[in-house]
Amino acid sequence: MKRLFAILCGCSTILLTGCTDIRSRRYADILAVTSGKEYSASLRCDGEETWYTAAAAAPKLLPTALENELGAQLSMGHLGLLMLQGDTLEPLTALLDDGQLVPTCPVLLCPKTSQVERFVDSNLAAQLQRSMETGLLPRRTVGDVYGDLRSAARITLLPCLVEDALTLAVSDGAQTLAILSEDACRGAALLCGRWDHFAFVEMRGASPETIRLKSCKCKLHMEQKGERLVLSVELSPEVESGDAELARTAVCRMLRAYFQEAVTDCAADACFLEETALRCGISIPDTAAWRALLRDAEIQVTAH
Amino acid sequence: MTHSKYSALELTSLLLICRLARFFCCDTPYSAAFARGIFVTGILQAALLLPIFLRKQPWVTPRITRWLVRGFALLLGAEAAADIYRFLCDADAPHPALTLMLLLLTVLYVVSLPRPAIYHAAVFILVAAAIAFLLLPLGGLSSARLVSLWTQSTETHGFLQEWALSAELALIPMLCEAQPQAGKRAAVAWIAVRSILLPLVVLFGTMQCGRLQAWRNNPFLLLLARVPFSDALRTDGLWLMLAIACGLLAVAFLMGCFCGGDLRTAPHMRFAGFLPLIALTILFIMRNCNEILLGSMSLGLTLLQWVCPRSIPPRKEQQ
Numbered sequence: 001m002k003r004l005f006a007i008l009c010g011c012s013t014i015l016l017t018g019c020t021d022i023r024s025r026r027y028a029d030i031l032a033v034t035s036g037k038e039y040s041a042s043l044r045c046d047g048e049e050t051w052y053t054a055a056a057a058a059p060k061l062l063p064t065a066l067e068n069e070l071g072a073q074l075s076m077g078h079l080g081l082l083m084l085q086g087d088t089l090e091p092l093t094a095l096l097d098d099g100q101l102v103p104t105c106p107v108l109l110c111p112k113t114s115q116v117e118r119f120v121d122s123n124l125a126a127q128l129q130r131s132m133e134t135g136l137l138p139r140r141t142v143g144d145v146y147g148d149l150r151s152a153a154r155i156t157l158l159p160c161l162v163e164d165a166l167t168l169a170v171s172d173g174a175q176t177l178a179i180l181s182e183d184a185c186r187g188a189a190l191l192c193g194r195w196d197h198f199a200f201v202e203m204r205g206a207s208p209e210t211i212r213l214k215s216c217k218c219k220l221h222m223e224q225k226g227e228r229l230v231l232s233v234e235l236s237p238e239v240e241s242g243d244a245e246l247a248r249t250a251v252c253r254m255l256r257a258y259f260q261e262a263v264t265d266c267a268a269d270a271c272f273l274e275e276t277a278l279r280c281g282i283s284i285p286d287t288a289a290w291r292a293l294l295r296d297a298e299i300q301v302t303a304h
Numbered sequence: 305m306t307h308s309k310y311s312a313l314e315l316t317s318l319l320l321i322c323r324l325a326r327f328f329c330c331d332t333p334y335s336a337a338f339a340r341g342i343f344v345t346g347i348l349q350a351a352l353l354l355p356i357f358l359r360k361q362p363w364v365t366p367r368i369t370r371w372l373v374r375g376f377a378l379l380l381g382a383e384a385a386a387d388i389y390r391f392l393c394d395a396d397a398p399h400p401a402l403t404l405m406l407l408l409l410t411v412l413y414v415v416s417l418p419r420p421a422i423y424h425a426a427v428f429i430l431v432a433a434a435i436a437f438l439l440l441p442l443g444g445l446s447s448a449r450l451v452s453l454w455t456q457s458t459e460t461h462g463f464l465q466e467w468a469l470s471a472e473l474a475l476i477p478m479l480c481e482a483q484p485q486a487g488k489r490a491a492v493a494w495i496a497v498r499s500i501l502l503p504l505v506v507l508f509g510t511m512q513c514g515r516l517q518a519w520r521n522n523p524f525l526l527l528l529a530r531v532p533f534s535d536a537l538r539t540d541g542l543w544l545m546l547a548i549a550c551g552l553l554a555v556a557f558l559m560g561c562f563c564g565g566d567l568r569t570a571p572h573m574r575f576a577g578f579l580p581l582i583a584l585t586i587l588f589i590m591r592n593c594n595e596i597l598l599g600s601m602s603l604g605l606t607l608l609q610w611v612c613p614r615s616i617p618p619r620k621e622q623q
Contacts, residue, residue: 077396099396099520104529147515194447275454284456
């Protein structure tokens with residue numbers, strides 16, 4: 001009797017593990033969310049070419065609207081790219097809090113969602129992935145962006161498309177504050193430090209030289225002198241190929257460009273400056289005061 | 305309760321599995337403050353249990369306290385069941401409520417098995433968990449960020465959470481009474497592993513999670529998502545099975561404690577069929593129960609057992 005009971009329990013549990021449910025689910029590959037008077041979403045499922053579009057009054061309702069459009073349960077657990085246009089914080093908060101988005105999904109700020117299909121045809125997700133691996137852009141995922149927008153400065157960095165080229169935008173979740181130069185993008189990638197091979201071309205006189213870094217250690221130290229923050233960055237690039245001196249000059253320039261364009265111009269804190277300040281015994285005031293401190297910060301970059 | 309057949313390792317395994325089950329399902333965001341909270345709680349709990357460890361005479365718990373502790377074990381079992389339910393929901397598992405009801409029926413079957421089965425299963429599950437925890441950092445060391453340890457969070461919250469999550473503390477005096485030597489060793493191992501290894505896992509999780517400290521309310525699922533390792537060690541693989549197995553064993557052990565040791569020979573066997581129903585009822589009550597209530601109950605019951613034995617003479621069979 002007991003065995004029969006155990007077998008029945010076991011079988012029922014296995015039946016409830018949802019094999020049939022999982023088979024009938026549709027898995028999103030790319031999702032594009034546009035915010036305006038109402039929110040609209042375009043979705044492409046894994047292994048399909050068709051795009052499904054739905055609109056809703058709030059971003060939280062978008063998955064249900066998309067499910068109605070698809071006529072099946074939707075899973076975004078394997079989402080390869082999230083494209084956002086306009087408001088960033090609202091859809092991210094709604095989808096992440098609802099458990100719809102995975103924090104490891106790459107995110108991209110997109111100028112016009114009407115052109116989504118064209119971007120996808122040019123294999124944008126793979127292009128973005130390559131840029132992150134080669135240190136052209138820092139690795140920015142849904143979790144990173146959301147974490148930054150909830151931190152003291154509440155300003156983040158987002159990969160974005162400008163005239164078909166991938167670059168980095170500074171955003172406060174509602175609007176784009178600035179677009180970073182190529183040097184600043186590489187500086188951010190250096191600080192984030194999650195690239196596979198960092199290669200770039202530098203001019204030595206009139207001839208170009210390719211420099212490849214093996215690794216680059218960044219040590220950050222912060223101290224408060226009066227009303228001003230002094231941020232010192234020590235770089236130790238290890239060169240795999242190319243001239244070491246040229247490499248040191250270039251990485252210093254890239255980092256200075258990043259701090260100038262993102263931190264002192266826009267008060268962005270995407271590379272754990274808040275945590276560095278706490279580590280160095282500097283208390284973080286409110287958002288406005290922290291932004292003011294970052295804007296007024298003195299940056300010292302050295303390379304060994 | 306008669307535990308004379310069981311070794312310290314088996315008792316340790318069950319105590320640790322109770323804590324692990326709640327660790328997998330807990331929704332406190334990982335932070336350095338939480339790790340410190342776990343460590344400080346472990347030290348305080350060790351100090352609280354010191355009189356039991358140092359006492360050479362047999363430990364005797366008064367009958368009324370024993371009933372209170374049994375009732376508390378039932379509450380803990382229900383809370384563990386609620387945690388499994390929440391974990392299933394967080395992991396996006398289909399039909400979590402029905403699955404939980406069937407799992408509770410399975411618990412009933414597990415409790416009715418000969419006792420060594422539960423203890424052997426606990427040792428096996430603990431060994432599997434130890435191997436999995438050893439493998440976890442291997443894949444994630446390169447992506448860990450030390451600076452994340454300075455992410456802002458409050459220490460008090462982590463401290464209170466840990467009191468609630470390690471509420472099996474209240475059962476330790478009863479275990480020490482039933483089996484003095486093995487019980488004491490198990491309690492020491494329980495405190496040592498909890499106070500040292502769990503904070504390390506939390507610190508590792510903090511370094512992985514960065515500023516986003518929890519996802520789907522469960523920081524452990526976020527840690528698994530962040531660690532770049534094979535799919536077999538992700539949510540849909542070993543960890544999900546491990547978390548549910550720990551939860552089941554914890555519920556079975558706590559139900560066994562409620563029934564006074566062996567369910568088959570307990571005089572309360574007639575209640576056995578209702579246990580899952582009781583657990584489910586309490587589960588819904590417990591969803592509104594906060595960590596302060598559970599933490600203070602475990603502290604109160606431990607203190608009660610610490611104070612009471614001095615005024616009551618040891619029972620004849622234990623002299």
